[in-house]
Amino acid sequence: MEGFLTSQYGDVDQKIQLFLEKKTIAAFLEAYFGFNFDDLPSVAVVLAIFPLLLASLFAFCVGPLNFQQW
Numbered sequence: 001m002e003g004f005l006t007s008q009y010g011d012v013d014q015k016i017q018l019f020l021e022k023k024t025i026a027a028f029l030e031a032y033f034g035f036n037f038d039d040l041p042s043v044a045v046v047l048a049i050f051p052l053l054l055a056s057l058f059a060f061c062v063g064p065l066n067f068q069q070w
Contacts, residue, residue, distance in 0.1 A: 001033075001035075002033075002035045002039070002043055003040065003043040003044065003047055005029055005033070005035055006029065006035045006036070006037050006039065006040050006043070007040060009025045009026070009029060010026055010029060010035065010036075010037030010040065011026060011037055012024070012025040012026060013025075013026065016028065
């Protein structure tokens, strides 16, 4: 969620009215959710590593299986 919201709205300086005060969208994301646009590179690294880790785990676990036996 953090990667999606910060990549799309983290640098938007348009003001919105929220809870009876005006804030920029970027300030709202940081204040309400704790999502910071500066953390985007670390989120990208995690999103790149996660599928590689799962694919490696899958390959390691499927390797010992042998369906050629009769």
